[in-house]
Amino acid sequence: MTNYLMSVHGPTELTDEFYGYGSKEEMEQSFADTGAFNERLKADGYWVFAGGLAPATTATVVDGQGEAPVVTDGPYLETKEAIGGFWVIEVPDLDTAQRLAADASKACRGKVEVRPFDGLA
Numbered sequence: 001m002t003n004y005l006m007s008v009h010g011p012t013e014l015t016d017e018f019y020g021y022g023s024k025e026e027m028e029q030s031f032a033d034t035g036a037f038n039e040r041l042k043a044d045g046y047w048v049f050a051g052g053l054a055p056a057t058t059a060t061v062v063d064g065q066g067e068a069p070v071v072t073d074g075p076y077l078e079t080k081e082a083i084g085g086f087w088v089i090e091v092p093d094l095d096t097a098q099r100l101a102a103d104a105s106k107a108c109r110g111k112v113e114v115r116p117f118d119g120l121a
Contacts, residue, residue, distance in 0.1 A: 001090045003048060003117040004097040008110045010084040021109070033107040041089060046100065048088040056082035084110065 011020050021027035041047040056074070059082075063070045087104065091097050094116070101112040 001092055002094075002097075003088060003090050003120060004094075005113075005115045005117065006087040006089060006097070006101050006104055007083045007113045007115070008085045008104070008108050009081045009113060010110045011081060026109075030107065030109050034104075037104055037107040038087075040103075041087065041100070046089045046091050046096075048090050050085070050087040052085035053083060081111075 018024055018027045021030060038047070038050060041050075059074055061072050061074070063072075085108070089097065089100060091100065094114070097114050097116075101114045105112040
């Protein structure tokens with residue numbers, strides 16, 4: 001079995017009360033669909049853990065490579081999309097991970113990147 005990170009990408013600027021969804025109903029349906037997807041991952045034995053992230057505007061970046069750490073506000077890259085949440089799954093192969101990522105994308109209504117772990121610490 002291999003561990004994969006499935007990360008959800010969405011807009012960095014959430015300009016409305018529905019976090020980029022078209023309506024309150026669409027937002028609530030997406031949350032329900034994502035919850036059902038999470039339960040399916042658990043039932044199928046693929047679940048490791050998952051979580052949502054606060055908006056990218058709450059991020060800080062710490063660069064400790066120099067004499068003193070430098071802390072800056074906001075996401076590291078100037079981008080229109082950022083990671084809004086993620087799953088860590090354990091599945092037999094990439095095909096399974098990609099199939100689950102397609103289901104995750106549909107449930108959360110966002111693009112989902114799949115990336116294998118290069119070993120676990």
